[in-house]
Amino acid sequence: MNTIHEIVLNWGIFERMLAFVLLAPLVGGLLAGIDRKVSARFQGRYGPPVLQPFYDAFKLFQKEKIIVNKFQDFNIVLFLLFTIFSGALFFAGADLLLTIFSLALAGTFFVLGGFCVGSPYSHLGAEREIIQQVAYEPMIILVAIGMYQVTGSFKVSVIAQYELPLILYLPGVFAGFLYILTIKFRKSPFDLSMSHHAHQEIVRGLTTEFSGSTLALIEIAHWYENVLLLGMVYLFFGFNPWLAVFVALATYLFEIFIDMNYARFKWQLTFGSSWLFTAVAGVSNIIVLSLMR
Amino acid sequence: MSEPQHITLIDKDQLVGISAELFAEGYRFVQVGCATLENSYELTYCYDKAYHLRNFRITLLPDEEIPSISVIYPNAFLYENELHDLFGLNVRNISIDYNGTLYRTAIKTPFSIENVKQPVPPQPKPEVVKEHPESVKEKTEEL
Amino acid sequence: MAQKNTIPFGPQHPVLPEPIHFDLVTEDERVVDAIPSISYVHRGLESLVEKRDFIDFVHVADRICGLCSFMHSMGYCQAVEEIMGVEVPLRAQFLRTIWAELSRIHSHIFWLGVAADAFGFESLFMQALRLREPVLDIFEETTGGRVILGASKVGGVRRDIDADSLSGISKRLAHLRPQLEELSNVFINDYSVKHRLSGVGYLSKEDAYTLGCVGPMARASGLDMDMRAIGYSAYKYLDVQPMIETDGDCYARCLVRIRENFHSIDLIREAIGKIPEGPIEVKVKGAPNGEYMSRIEQPRGEVIHYAKGNGSRFLQRFRVRVPTFSNIPAMIKILKGSEIADVPNIILTLDPCISCTER
Known part of the structure; x- marks a missing residue:
């Protein structure tokens, strides 16, 4: 692993x-x-x-192209491009804040894609997606702030190579990040805007009107997004690459476990609880850190 | 052990009055049943209180109208729409009137008099028919 | 404030795998009006009495619904038997009761699963459907059918269950009980399930009564209404207790069904203990002449089978008043003012059986 790490370090941006x-x-x-x-x-x-996800994606690309209107595809392509862009920035070791904001921009294009079609389900899904974004965005920014406070840099490359274990300084921030990861992964208590299975009151929410290759692009964008998010989990344990990869995978399994054990929450509880958690776990952690320094 | 079946025959003008009375007494509206007869309809309004069913029967000619009781019992609207859609009866002032769109049937008003073929009860057995003329013969002989 | 949107809910909607349609008029996420329409798959089974004689019609009655199929044929047979004055042997009455209660368990467990699916709890859904299997297996072994039993006939039942099988059923139900308790425990105690169900879709006792609610819907609002108390079939020999909750919300409706599951298991075991030996059917002669309204308690509530004959082999009129039809007015009442997220729960806690409604 360390050799791989070194090879990666020797690579250019x-x-x-x-x-x-x-x-x-x-x-x-x-x-x-x-x-x-x-x-x-x-x-x-x-x-x-x-x-199976690969088979699904290939199959989706072979499907007939049915587009409700021309802005729909445009928004989804932008969603994919900005997701890739933010992920690439992150893994190139660039600015963490820039990564977070471009990821938020990607999410915005996704919402626009949901709004530009006529289906009421899609509209409701898009509205809920906005609420979710408002719910999780503060916590993600707190992650960047917390890491900056400890390492003194927003650069991913610096944070990843920081010798001391970040998790010891940022346990609250990590807990808060785990909480909103459930929203980002679209797992069960918070899969309001679109769930993996269409058994929801708003059918498939945001993605109701997407089909064929466009839907495949959305799927692929989510793969990129998931890898990026697990990369952010990695940062908390950057002092030991083996442990970090293990924790990232464990986090993913933990989210699956949560998914299995909860019914879907309503948006009021989703919003309220994630802000409450952000305030209690994230903000207090940041305050304690700033007092310590 | 069978449930007793009380059926009271009433006139259609009495319907709303009786319903209001039963409502005041705390009866629950159960259903409107309808059966198609040779050339009239037989409506049965059922009310229940503490497992005691009371039925009121109205016999209605095809072109007659009946008043709606959906003002008193709000849940009656479904049954009254059913009467209209399946039997072709005219119900006045239903609270939510679907105007014939509650049931999408292949033929309109499948249970109306024109569409329902009444089953024929079995004819008296031939032996009975034979006996009859014989007895008549005997009688005539006696005479 | 907000613009009004109309959200079509059904007839093809993943939460509700049955063809009922609602036009939900919404402001943001709040439903201000709901207009139901049914009859997407009306089958005209009532009209079929013209073409099938009253003995054959049992099979048609059996096929009115998949979940409560046995109860439909049982209700129909009861109506015809009452008209003709047929005295059904006691053993047949007990057998009918056992199958009817098994149907209730099967229907309620299925309902629990579908409800879990509606509020996004997929693993619970899978577990519930798994627990339904033993009941279906019992059906298969005793009648030959898993869903449509075809066990009831005018004058008795078609098949007997021997003593060994009866004690086997009793044992299997005893085995099912702890598993069911485990499943019910999640429904009763899980935080997220409570969040989705309690306080949602409140129906007061008065409203439930005047809107003609039946079955678990009425009992969850505190109404003591269980047609088994009339004592049809073998229920008069059993200790039937209506399960009543007073909260009137979705959670209460869920609790009523959970408690009924366990009560049904008790009833079946009691019936197996009390079942007498004897014939299972009597020969039926002649044809029905008269009318009868038979009321029985289905999983979804009171169902009325009305039969009217004029001495011919063909009935003059057969009518089923199904519980779902009776519950729709209350459903509209609750839907107004609810949230979009609650709509599937409200509709499902009523347990609509469109297949019954579209008879």
Whole structure:
């Protein structure tokens, strides 16, 4: 692992970006496959093959192209591009804040994609997606602030190589981040705007009107996004790469476990609880840190 | 052990009055049943209180109207729409009137008199028919 | 304040796998009006009495609904038997009661699963449907069918269950009980389930009564209404207790069904203990001449089977008043003022059976 780490360190910024663009969908798709398999086992089913998400994506690309209006595809392509862009920035070791804001921008394009079609389900889903963004965004910014307070830099490359374990300084921030990760991964208590299964009051919410290759692009964007988010988990344990990768995977399994054990919350509780958690865990952690320094 | 069946025959003008009285007495509205007869309809309004069912029967000619009781019992609107859609009866002043769109049936008013073929009860057995003329013969012989 | 949107809910909607349609008029996430429309798949089974004689019609009655199929044929047979003055042997009455209660368990467990699916608890849904299997297996072994039993006939039942099988059923239900308790525990105690169900879709006792609610819907609002108390079939020999909750919300409706599950298990075991030996059917001669309104308690509530005959082999009129039809007015009442997120829960806690409604 350390040798891989060194190789990565020797790469230039574009090589790292390229590696992310090529490898992230593979890792993300594989994770999605593991997610489906593990979820199925939790429910006492066999579940699909681990490679099923890839089969699904290929199949979706072969489907007939049905577009409700021309802005729909435009928004989704932008969503994908900005997700890739923010992920590439992150893995190239650039500014963490820039990564977070471009990810938020990507989310905004996704919402616009939901709003530009006529379906009321899609509109409701888009409205809920905005509420979710408002719910999780403060916590993500707190992650960046907390890391800056400890390491003195917003640079991902600096944070990742920081010798001291960040998690010891930022336990509250990490807990808050875990909480909103459930929203970002679209897992069960918070899968309001679109759930993995269409068994929801608003059908499939935001993605109701998307089909074929556009839907595949959304899926792929989510793979990129998931890898990026797990990368952020990695940062908390950057002092030990092995431990960090392990924790990132454990986090993912933990989210699946949470998914299996909760009913869907309503938006009021989602919003209230995530802000409360942000305030209690995140903000207090930041305040304590600033008093210590 | 069978449930006793009380059926009271009433006139259609009495319906609203009786419903209001039963409502005041704390009866629950159960259903409107309807059966198609040879050339009239037989409506049965059922009310229940403490497992005691009371039925009121109205016999209605095809072109007659009946008043709605949905003002008194709000849940009656579904049954009254049903009467209109399946039997072609005219119900006046239903609170929520679907105007014939509650049931989408292949033929309009499938239970109206024109559409319902009444089953024929079995004819008296031939033996009975034979006996009859014989007895008549005997009688005539006696005479 | 907000603009009004109309959200179509059904007839094809993933939460509700049955063809009922609501036009939900909403302001943001609040429903201000709901207009139901049914009859997307009306089958005209009532009209079929013209073409099938009263003995054959049992099979049609059996197929009115998938979840409470046995109860429909049982209600129909009861109506015809009462008209013709047929005395059904006691053993047949007990057998009917056992199958009817098994149907209730099967229907309620299925309902629990579908409700869990509606509030986004997929693993619970899978567990519930798994627990339904043993009941279906019992059906298969005793009648040959898993869903449509075809066990009831005018004058008795078609098949007997021997003593060994009866004690086997009793044992399997005893085995099912702890598993069911575990499942119910999640519904009763889980925080997220409570968040979705309690306080949602409140229906007062008065409203439930005047709007003609039946079944678990009425009992959850505090009404003591269980047609088994009339004592039809073998219920007069059993200790039937209506399960009553007073909160009137979705959570109470869920509790009523959970408690009924356990009560049904008790009733079946009691019936198995009391079942007498004897014939299972009597020969039926002649044809029905007269009318009868038979009321029985289905999983969803009171169902009325009305039969009217004029001495011919074909009935003059057969009518089913199904519980869902009776519950729709209350559903509209609760839907007004609720939130979009609560709509699936409200509709499902009523347990609509459109297949019954579209008879």
